Amino acid sequence: MQIFNALLLTIWVGITIFTSHILGQQAYDWLPTAAAAEAELVGHLFSFLVTLGTIVFLGVGGMIAYSILFYRTAASDRSDAPPIRGNSTLEIVWTVIPILLVIWIASYSYDIYQRMDTLGSLPLAHLHLLESPAYAEMGSQDSQPSDTQPSEQIEVLAKQWAWSFHYPSQNITSTELHLPVNQSVHLVLQSEDVLHGFFVPNFRIKQDIIPNQAIAFQFTPNRVGQYPLYDSQFSGTYFALMQATVYVDTPKQYAQWLAQAATQPPVPAVNSANSEHAQPPSLPVRSHWHTVSPAPPPLVNQ
Amino acid sequence: MTTIPAADAGGPLRPQPASWRRYFSFSTDHKVIGVQYLVTAFLFFLIGGLFAMIVRAELLTPQLDIVDRSLYNGLFTIHGTIMIFLWIFPANVGLANYLVPLMIGARETAFPVLNALAFWLIPVIGILLLLSFFLPSGTAQAGWWSYPPVSIQNPSGHLINGEFVWLLAMVISGISSIMGAVNLVTTIVQMRAPGMTFFRMPIYVWTTLSAQLLQLFCLPALTGAAIMLLFDLSLGTDFFTPSKQGDPIIYQHLFWFYSHPAVYVMALPAFGVFSEVLPAFARKPLFGYKNVAISSMLICVISTTVWVHHMFASATPNWMRIVFMATSMLVAVPTGIKVFAWVATIWRGKLHFQTPMLFALGGVSMFLFAGITGVMLAAVPFDIHVNNTYFVVGHFHYVVFNTITMAIYAGIYYWFPKITGRMYSEGWGKLHFWLTLIGANLNFFPMHALGLQGMVRRIASYDPQYTGLNVVASVGAFLLGMSTLPFIANMVSSWLQGRKAPDNPWNATGLEWTTSSPPPSENFAEIPIVTSEPYGYGEQNRLVIDPLST
Incomplete structure (x- = not known):
């Protein structure tokens, strides 16, 4: 034995x-x-x-x-095991x-x-939106803060239920987040209404976005491709639809995209929350409960 | 040694109420209240389970097919709320109500009327929550965390809306739990039989004490937060409203200050059940009794210092992340002591595999897994990836279902003969165990993989890449639904016509087994005098009471 x-x-x-x-x-x-x-x-x-x-x-x-396996005892055996109470x-x-x-x-x-x-992933600097009028109006040409890095600082705006990304240097707004590969990316995360979460599984990074705060967020994408961006903090009825695509581009593609997007006039973006709200899918069980109306789709160049 | 006659302690014995009607009355008998809690909680468990199955049915495919998004959000919100506040809490409190006075040799609990009041608030909470589905606004839809500002958006504009009812239910639940906790803590501290020193109490009593102390210490934070949120919602105050200088993050701190310890309020009694069942079916004393008892109190203390690990992805500064990572990992130490003690208890034991033992061993094994993923979640960089994904949902369900619900089942089977005076059917019990074990693992294991791949929780529709594992999880959920059928059949038929149970069918130690099955209305003909530590399995004199006194 x-x-x-x-x-x-x-x-x-x-x-x-x-x-x-x-x-x-x-x-x-x-x-x-x-x-x-x-x-x-x-x-x-x-x-x-x-x-x-x-x-x-x-x-x-x-x-x-x-x-x-080995201390199984027959039902007929009514005896007790040795009374071991402990071992210091x-x-x-x-x-x-x-x-x-x-x-x-x-x-x-x-x-x-x-x-x-x-590597610059997670320093959380809380810039208070109300104290920083530069951020108050998204999309204005002079909104780039002078005290931060001159490199691309992309403004991420979350609202029920759409992502939009503003590139202040070119004054471009888009529903696609384009990032240059192998460069430290600086984002400023802001929400217009409720809590949202910025989550790209392929980057393993996540940050809640809090209304009235501008949260600086940095990381370094290092593989060219397209990756999903999810809202990771429950944001209401159309939470699941709040997705976008992140494009990690080569420097050349990135410059091309910026240049090309700048030529497009701003138009209302296609937005699945708005479409579904306007035309609800036919489902066996419908609640007919009041829902928060989706915010108007962002105006985007691309 | 003197004995205490019954008349001195509790007045003349009241006649045993025979009628089943007592279960529907405002009874102050702790045993009736215990059964009332258990049965009511189980009914809500079935409703919460039904909601979960609708959610899982919706998640069989990536797109919406059954319910609309509002209803989906309402279903998972009320599923979570019911399972925590109307199933695990009241089921644990019910078991504690029934057992604690018997285990410590008391005739009653300290505050019988308070106790009954606490119970009768439970159906009120449940009915409020269920009726809120029929409001024009619908039920609460912001998840059981109810984070502002989304929770107080109130698109219907009605004063009486789902979120209002939910917050009201939380406040009532808080009041009920505090009343129950005051009663149980006082009973344990004040009403122990002669000779029942703290270090002669069974571990189940220790874990009830530590769990209920946590309620007393932490629950007011949640109740206060719920009242403030109610004011924000209904009266337009701005405690948590960011657009008016309020701070939504403070709500998260208050919420988790209670709601993380709440996990231990739920889990500690489960650890107590394991500590009773394993020695009885291994025929061996609980290994390291004193350290297991002390570790319960350590868990109680440490668990009040870990709440921010739920908020690693919120606006949480670096120092806070690091400090709370360290404290969260520290909980693994007293918890580990318990797991090792259980393993050492069955080691070299004489194991019998009746249904309570199966559920206890299943629960301990599942908890081992849940504990490991729990330590993983405390590691900040990893948590940031899986925070708010199905990995957390999987981990959480391994705790609340695979561990705690398994333990409640173990406890119900183990004490069923004592409570009803009849034996349950072993065959149906075993079938129930295997269906539960298989269903639970099919349901909750794939969730870890989904979370690692990035599937966010609380979504009604999802990326098609996640389909396969979701189908497996849903099949597991339906199996879990089915698994309750043999349990219900067993309980009902055994209670009505099961074989009569002897006073001590498991040949177990513990005062509850020294009285009749079911116990008389004031528990003991004479108050027992306790002379030794519990769990005297295998010892010459394994009776814990002075034989002269009986």
């Missing part, structure tokens, strides 16, 4: 190490394609968490499984190990967080 148990333990330790390693490697693929510098860092952290989590799950779960050493060990583990996890997470910060 002792040999059997030793063998079983060895096999189980082997399985645990192997599985946690494999799952840790695969964890990267459970996330959408990484398209920003920040995304790679989050991927490393997630892989680390999955590896450690698998070890804990298989370690503790293995002991539960062993007990279920063991209890100290299983208090100290989790403490060390969470210190390790917290330190690694902190390290990743700092590195994301140096």
Whole structure:
């Protein structure tokens, strides 16, 4: 029995190490394609968490499984097991190990967080909208604040239920968010009505947008392509329709798009919340409840 | 050792009320109130589950096919509200009401009338919430967090609207829970039998104490926030209205100051159930009893310092993110102590796999998974990616369903013979367990993957790339719906005509097993005198009471 148990333990330790390693490697693929510098860092952290989590799950779960398999007792056996009430050493060990583990996890997470910060992902500067009249009127030519980076600072305006993106230097407004690849992008997030959330899964970044605040937000897209932008903070009836597409462009494409968009006269954007509100889909169960009317579609060049 | 005659402690024994009608009366008997809570909560669980199934049916395909967006938003809002405030809370309080006086050797709870009042507010809350679906404005549609400003937009313009009713229900629920908590805490502190020192209390009593202390300490924050939000909505004040210098983020702090500890208010009693059931079916004392007891109080303290981890993506400054990441991870330590203690309890035990044991082992295993994803969520950079996605929904349901609801089921099966005086059917119980385990994992496991891929929660329509996993989750949800049928059949038929239960069918320790099944109207013929620690399985003298006193 002792040999059997030793063998079983060895096999189980082997399985645990192997599985946690494999799952840790695969964890990267459970996330959408990484398209920003920040995304790679989050991927490393997630892989680390999955590896450690698998070890804990298989370690503790293995002991539960062993007990279920080998300590099963016939219904006719009415006797009690040995009355073991505790073991101080063991209890100290299983208090100290989790403490060390969470210190390790917290330190690694902190390290990743700092590195994301140096890449310019998440510094939250709260510029108060009311104190900054430059932001009061979206779309005015002179709205670019003089005290921030001269590089492209794109204004993101969220409202029920549309995204619009304003490029102050060219005075372009669009429903598409075009970003140059491999450059630190500076956004100013603002909401006209309720809370919204700026979330691009491929970038692994998310930030709530709060009415009457202008929130600075930075990250570095590093893979050319098209990615969905979702509203991540519940914003009312047509919440699910509040989507846009992020285009990460080569510098050439980006310049072309800016130039081309600047030639287009501003027109009301196509907006799915407005269309659905005007023409509700026929559904088996309709509530006929009052809903907030969608804000007028933004005027956009493209 | 002296014994206390019944007449000294509780007055003359009242005759045992035989009629089923007592369950529909304003009874002050804690056992009647306990059953009233449990049955009422289960009815709301079925309604909340039905709403969840409609939500899952809508999510079978990417586009809208069944309900419109307003109704969808109302359904998930009321689903969450019902499951938390009308299922888990009252089910836990019902079980505690029934068991705590029996476990500590008391004849009654400390404030029987207050207790009954607290219960009778529960159906009021439920009826208010359900009736709000028929208002012209519709029911509340802002999710169970009810974040302003979206929650107070009130497009109908009516004074009586869904959000108004929801906030009123929250305030009443707060009052009810505080009354219940005052009663349970006082009962545990004041009414323990002679010899029942704190470190002789069963863990279930410890976890009830810590959970109800959390209610007393944290719940006023939510009730206050709900009243302020009600003023913003109905009277035009601007506590949380950004357009008038109010701050919507303060609402989030007040909300989560209560609503994170609320998870422990729900989970601690579940840990208590595991700590009773596992020793009884492993025939071994609970391993490390004292540390398990202390860890309950530690969870109680630490859980009041972690709330901002729900707000990592809000306007939360860096220092706050880091501090709350550290405190949130720290909760894993006392929680880990409990899990290890349960594993060590069954280790080298003599395991019997009746239904309560199956649910307890299932619940502990699921909690292991939920705990791991919980630590992941505390890691700020990872949380920022999955915040407000289905990963959180999956994690949360592994806690509230796969762990806590499993524990409530374990508790109901375990104490069913005591409560009803009859045995339930083992076969139906096992069928119920397997359907629940499979359904729950099909339902909630794929949600983690959906969240990792970026599917946001609270959306009625979604990107077609997420279809496959949503179908699996929905199938799991329907299976979970079906799983309640054998449970209902079992409970009803066993209560009516099950085999008569002996006083102690599980040969378990604990004072509740020393009295008759069901217990007489004042619980004990004579108040027992407690002489040793609980969980004396395998010990020479495993009776916790002085045998001379009986």
